[in-house]
Amino acid sequence: MTNISFNKFYRQFNVLSLILIVVSLVFLIFKGLNYGVDFKGGTLIELRTTDKTNNISLIRDSFNQMNLGDVSVKKFGNETDFIVKFEKQNSNDPEFIKNIQNKLSSSIGDVDFRRVENVGPKVSSELLKSGIIAISLSLAAMLLYIWIRFEWQFSLGAILAIFHDVIITLGIFSIFSLEINLSIVAAVLTIVGYSMNDTVVIFDRVRENLRKYSDIKIFDLTNISINETLSRTIITSVTTLLALLSIYLFGGEILKGFSLAMILGVIFGTYSSIYIANPILVALNVSQRTIVKEEKD
Amino acid sequence: MLYFSKLRIISVIIFTIIFSYFAFSNFIKFDDKFFSKNINLGLDLQGGSYLLLEIDNQPVITQKLQAKIIELKRYFKEKEISLKNFSLKENTILFEASDNEFENVKNILNDKESDINAYYQQYKSHEFDVSENGNFFNLTYSRYGLVLLKNSSLDQAIEIVRRRVDEVGTNEPNILKRGNDRILVELPGLDDPNRIKSLLGKTANLTFQFISQNNEESFGTEKLSFEDGSRDAIVGKRIILSGDNLIDAKPTMNTETNETVVSFSLDRVGAKKFGRATSTGVGKQLAIVLDGKIISAPTIREPIISGSGQISGGFTFQSATDLALLLRSGALPAPLNIIEERTVGPDLGQDSIDAGILSLIIGFLLVILFMIYKYRTFGLIANLALVSNLFLLIGILTLFEATLTLPGIAGIILTVGMAVDANVLIFERIKEETKNEKNPIIAFDAGYTKSRTTILDANITTLIAAFILFFMGSGPVKGFSVTLGVGILTTLFSVYFIARLLTSFYVVRNKDKEQLL
Numbered sequence: 001m002t003n004i005s006f007n008k009f010y011r012q013f014n015v016l017s018l019i020l021i022v023v024s025l026v027f028l029i030f031k032g033l034n035y036g037v038d039f040k041g042g043t044l045i046e047l048r049t050t051d052k053t054n055n056i057s058l059i060r061d062s063f064n065q066m067n068l069g070d071v072s073v074k075k076f077g078n079e080t081d082f083i084v085k086f087e088k089q090n091s092n093d094p095e096f097i098k099n100i101q102n103k104l105s106s107s108i109g110d111v112d113f114r115r116v117e118n119v120g121p122k123v124s125s126e127l128l129k130s131g132i133i134a135i136s137l138s139l140a141a142m143l144l145y146i147w148i149r150f151e152w153q154f155s156l157g158a159i160l161a162i163f164h165d166v167i168i169t170l171g172i173f174s175i176f177s178l179e180i181n182l183s184i185v186a187a188v189l190t191i192v193g194y195s196m197n198d199t200v201v202i203f204d205r206v207r208e209n210l211r212k213y214s215d216i217k218i219f220d221l222t223n224i225s226i227n228e229t230l231s232r233t234i235i236t237s238v239t240t241l242l243a244l245l246s247i248y249l250f251g252g253e254i255l256k257g258f259s260l261a262m263i264l265g266v267i268f269g270t271y272s273s274i275y276i277a278n279p280i281l282v283a284l285n286v287s288q289r290t291i292v293k294e295e296k297d
Numbered sequence: 298m299l300y301f302s303k304l305r306i307i308s309v310i311i312f313t314i315i316f317s318y319f320a321f322s323n324f325i326k327f328d329d330k331f332f333s334k335n336i337n338l339g340l341d342l343q344g345g346s347y348l349l350l351e352i353d354n355q356p357v358i359t360q361k362l363q364a365k366i367i368e369l370k371r372y373f374k375e376k377e378i379s380l381k382n383f384s385l386k387e388n389t390i391l392f393e394a395s396d397n398e399f400e401n402v403k404n405i406l407n408d409k410e411s412d413i414n415a416y417y418q419q420y421k422s423h424e425f426d427v428s429e430n431g432n433f434f435n436l437t438y439s440r441y442g443l444v445l446l447k448n449s450s451l452d453q454a455i456e457i458v459r460r461r462v463d464e465v466g467t468n469e470p471n472i473l474k475r476g477n478d479r480i481l482v483e484l485p486g487l488d489d490p491n492r493i494k495s496l497l498g499k500t501a502n503l504t505f506q507f508i509s510q511n512n513e514e515s516f517g518t519e520k521l522s523f524e525d526g527s528r529d530a531i532v533g534k535r536i537i538l539s540g541d542n543l544i545d546a547k548p549t550m551n552t553e554t555n556e557t558v559v560s561f562s563l564d565r566v567g568a569k570k571f572g573r574a575t576s577t578g579v580g581k582q583l584a585i586v587l588d589g590k591i592i593s594a595p596t597i598r599e600p601i602i603s604g605s606g607q608i609s610g611g612f613t614f615q616s617a618t619d620l621a622l623l624l625r626s627g628a629l630p631a632p633l634n635i636i637e638e639r640t641v642g643p644d645l646g647q648d649s650i651d652a653g654i655l656s657l658i659i660g661f662l663l664v665i666l667f668m669i670y671k672y673r674t675f676g677l678i679a680n681l682a683l684v685s686n687l688f689l690l691i692g693i694l695t696l697f698e699a700t701l702t703l704p705g706i707a708g709i710i711l712t713v714g715m716a717v718d719a720n721v722l723i724f725e726r727i728k729e730e731t732k733n734e735k736n737p738i739i740a741f742d743a744g745y746t747k748s749r750t751t752i753l754d755a756n757i758t759t760l761i762a763a764f765i766l767f768f769m770g771s772g773p774v775k776g777f778s779v780t781l782g783v784g785i786l787t788t789l790f791s792v793y794f795i796a797r798l799l800t801s802f803y804v805v806r807n808k809d810k811e812q813l814l
Contacts, residue, residue: 001729046645094491094492094494094495094498095491095495097491098491112642112644113640113642114641114642114644114645115639115640115641115642115645116638116639116640117638117639117640118635118637118638118639119637119638120634120635120636120637122351122636123349123636123637127771130769130771131769133769134765134766134769134770137765137769138761138762138765138766141761141765142758142761142762145757145758145761149754182770182771182772182773182774183704183773183774183777185770185774186704186766186770186774186777186778189762189765189766190711190759190762190781192762193758193759193760193761193762193763194715194759196758196759197718197754197755197756197758197759198755200751200754200755200758201722201751201754201755204750204751204754205751228729229725231725232718232721232722232725235667235671235717235721235725236715236717236718236721238667239664239667239668239714239715239717239718239721240711240714240715240718241714242660242663242664242667242714243660243663243664243710243711243713243714243715244660244710244711244714245660245663246656246657246659246660246663246710247656247660247707247710247711249656249659250652250655250656250659251652251653251655251656251706251707251710252648252649252652252653252656252703254341254649254703255652255653255656255703255704255707258704258707259707262711
């Protein structure tokens with residue numbers, strides 16, 4: 001078993017986390033998130049050109065001539081693949097997409113539309129709403145579960161750790177203007193589950209040790225518990241990250257955002273179960289009495 | 298914990314074999330339907346179109362309210378109660394009653410038994426909410442009345458949508474209700490949804506009306522423009538015949554003019570009406586109106602009593618085919634708007650499958666190698682559990698014919714990464730126990746027992762996330778929650794039955810060795 005003094009750095013890392021959270025919140029409030037068509041409405045076209053000399057600015061120019069509102073063009077994996085997004089969506093006109101394809105073919109040569117997504121304003125606002133509800137609901141469900149299983153001090157620690165992970169992950173998405181779409185919501189929910197999972201494993205051990213050692217203070221007790229579960233924490237994080245890395249590198253462009261969000265979430269989730277969840281137990285002065293009281297009830 | 302009865306061993310083995318078999322059945326062709334189950338591929342993997350349609354019920358509401366006004370007028374006329382100033386504003390019927398009739402009218406409107414409230418007798422609630430404003434009555438649709446109206450127009454619309462999609466003959470379309478004013482249409486394998494979109498976008502309300510020559514029609518006139526936008530015409534409001542009376546329509550070639558036309562045949566009532574109208578109207582122009590636009594307006598040369606006719610309008614063969622299809626499948630009760638569309642081409646779908654499988658294999662190998670490196674023999678056991686976990690997971694998805702999407706594949710890979718967690722928790726616990734306990738059988742037993750609550754806690758939290766995602770998520774994301782959720786169940790099975798079985802075999806055989814783990 002390892003014997004690393006994690007608890008020596010509780011304060012420093014708490015300050016670091018606080019800074020990260022503040023920075024994330026500042027970005028989330030003032031810069032906001034880069035919503036994809038799922039949540040903003042509009043049209044997304046993934047296209048493949050036959051002419052290799054086509055570049056982003058050429059494609060953007062051709063789209064700009066079509067009066068489609070704000071157009072954004074990005075490379076998407078291959079040299080010949082591009083993602084084009086614009087505000088206008090007009091799925092009621094059956095010729096809408098066809099016309100764009102025809103105009104495009106005449107200006108930049110043959111193009112293949114590999115994927116088209118067209119989301120109306122009503123649907124996108126509904127999707128956004130249900131995404132927010134899903135995330136809030138999962139947080140509430142986690143809170144409820146851990147409240148039933150542990151004492152309130154533990155619940156608070158676990159929930160703050162989850163908030164920490166979700167805020168920082170979304171903050172990073174805001175800072176780098178990474179796109180938020182439906183699959184990111186799925187990633188955030190999974191992060192919530194994973195972060196909770198990781199925290200619960202350490203908390204279970206803290207509770208067990210509280211019963212075992214009545215004379216050790218919570219400050220050292222958390223450190224013992226972290227060390228006892230450390231090799232599990234590392235192995236599970238590594239295997240999960242290996243799987244995610246494989247999705248990120250080989251799973252294709254569509255899953256890139258999803259796997260990136262998950263990778264960030266796993267890293268921060270592992271970190272927060274050590275450096276957020278445990279210091280909160282210390283701050284709340286959890287002792288043997290905290291759990292003994294529960295057992296009497 | 299390490300003891301297994303024979304029965305249990307056999308059932309674990311049989312269970313695993315059955316589901317692994319289903320997993321493999323995806324790759325083998327069988328003639329028998331039961332044995333050749335397949336995972337359904339989502340639209341993002343096999344390519345296809347997803348359309349979400351919303352009914353615009355406003356025209357139906359206006360129409361029904363107008364009908365209601367006529368009904369009210371007739372009803373109160375029979376009762377010899379005079380009402381005046383009937384009007385329709387913002388979906389509200391307004392009319393005025395005189396002072397001495399006011400209470401009487403109010404009682405009739407609120408009477409559950411009166412003939413004007415036929416709806417109440419059927420559904421035990423009022424179709425309209427009645428409010429008063431001076432001597433004016435305001436009638437608006439009640440909540441229940443509106444729900445019923447929306448449901449019935451949705452039922453009709455879904456039937457028409459199904460007919461139109463079936464007529465085009467796409468591969469296993471999926472047409473579902475969503476809420477009370479939406480229809481979801483999934484068209485697997487459809488590369489170009491334009492034709493279906495244009496077919497679903499048309500209400501296909503066909504009417505035959507005379508072109509008015511001198512504005513003296515008894516039903517009034519309206520100005521309509523021609524389909525090609527070339528000109529307008531004044532058309533009598535009287536509807537000679539509507540699409541309801543059509544029993545068949547097909548594209549044909551008119552041999553005289555060498556033009557593609559749509560020929561139709563009418564039912565008996567329609568044929569009679571048409572015959573009467575055309576015999577009195579010889580020399581007049583008959584406008585053929587589709588969704589408020591005139592397709593063509595031929596001059597009647599002789600009465601048409603055969604109950605069949607032709608519509609010409611400069612059609613290409615394709616447009617004639619589509620018009621015939623629309624007329625055969627009937628008119629929609631209200632216009633449909635496409636509010637969401639997602640189309641994935643088949644080659645992108647195939648690319649996604651390839652990328653998904655590649656990353657699954659690589660992720661799987663990385664995890665397996667890491668586990669062998671960390672735990673040696675027990676790593677092998679955990680890996681065997683992982684392999685059977687994967688088979689079980691795919692087997693269950695196959696058995697229930699779940700839909701596999703790209704995020705669903707990501708969920709499987711993630712399950713591979715997280716599934717080892719339970720075995721790791723157990724192995725680490727056993728290591729700790731071994732320090733104080735010399736007898737390996739007792740140490741292993743304690744390891745399993747003491748880690749159980751932690752493992753349950755940890756997996757239940759992920760299961761909660763998967764559940765919420767399943768109920769809130771849509772489309773591909775739902776596929777992710779399914780694989781993630783089922784993955785947790787198969788993980789627990791593979792850890793507590795398969796891995797534990799193998800562990801107990803190994804430990805009992807090697808109990809005299811030093812340092813098993």
